[in-house]
Amino acid sequence: MRAGQPAIEALTGGYRWALLIGAGLVVAAVMVAVTALRPAPAGSPAGAAPVQPRCSTKVRLVDAPVRLKPTAQP
16 A cells, blocks of 8 residues: 555555456447448448358258168067
């Protein structure tokens, strides 16, 4: 503790600095997000039609049911 500084202020001074640094980092993160995550201009490829996948993602059901062979039980 410094001379002339109350004990409670000496104990909580670090928390004040941590709060200020954390608030500064939040402000910096918001500024980076605002500048980096701008919407794409209308003429860019991001505004183009979505690309269709090359393979089909549909699952085709088998016409005949699957039959399991019975196994011998000991």
